[in-house]
Amino acid sequence: MPDALGPVAQVEWDALRSLSRSCVFLRSEWELTRAQSARLMAQVDVVDDLTPDLPFAHYRQAVDEMCNAALASENPIGEITWRHASASAMAGFAVLHRLVKGAPALTVAELKELGGQEPTLGQMCEAFSVPASVLLVAREHSMWLPYDELRERLLAGLRGARLDLTSSRTGTPFTTEANVDGVRLSAASRLGGEPLWEYLVEPVLDFAEQMPYEIVSWLDHNASPGA
Structure with a gap:
């Protein structure tokens, strides 16, 4: 973060710094968890080929149990990553x-609220609907397309979650357009089925990590000559 705060308050930089560090940590742990699961699933296939019909199955049982434990950890780690990364994305955007x-x-209270809880479906749709032409005014036009592609990827995932909530999951409290905007995907996902956030973790991490750089670009673009 730059030493010259400009129009960004110290408390905003402090919040963004903490959120940025959390995203680096979250991405690392999330990717390690997924890599471990993939490695152990591959090992299951190897064991099946090496010991198809042996009378003692201790090796195969050990690998199966370890693989199942790794797979069971993916959703909890993914949900934690999703909740914190989506909150970080909203704080940086704000x-x-x-x-x-x-x-x-x-204010401190506003930053704690934004960074301290997962945003709702409606809040994310509103933020990701702001195009680069409005938000990235400090950037060259060539930089607008990658940002718009990223936010469209997020919006597509959110539209899929909205469709799931309003049609496939009949009988839940989230079955109408009137109340679905207030849903938090992690809470809704615990009701059953595949996690609604599953394909949103990577792009929301990308979005969250991009925001501090865009803020610095805006400050550089709007700096007074000779400052």
Whole structure:
């Protein structure tokens, strides 16, 4: 983070720094968990080929149990990563968006709320609907397309989650358009079925990690000559 805060309040930088560190940690642990599961699943196939009909199955049992334990850890680790990364994405977006609009700095209470809890489906759809032409005004136009592709990827995943909540999961409290915007995907996913956030973890991490760089670009673009 730059030493010159400019129009960004110290508390905003402090929040963004903490959130950025958490995202680096979360991505590392999430990727390690997935890699371990993939490695053990491959090992199951190897054991099947090496010991198809032997009378003692201790090796095969050990590998199976280890693989099952690794697979069982994927959803809890993924959900933790999703909850924190999506909160980080919203906090970074809020700081950049208020800079672009010329709004006052966010307060400690606002930053704690944004960074401390998973955003709702409606909050994410609203944030990811803001195009690069509005948000990345400090960037060259060539930088707009990758950002818009990333947010469209997120919006597509959220549309899929919305469809699942309003049609496939009849009988849940989230079956109408009127109340689905207030849903948090981690809580809804615990009701059963595949996690609604499953394919959103990687792009939301990418989005969260991009926000501090966009804020710095905005500050550089708007710095006074000779500052």
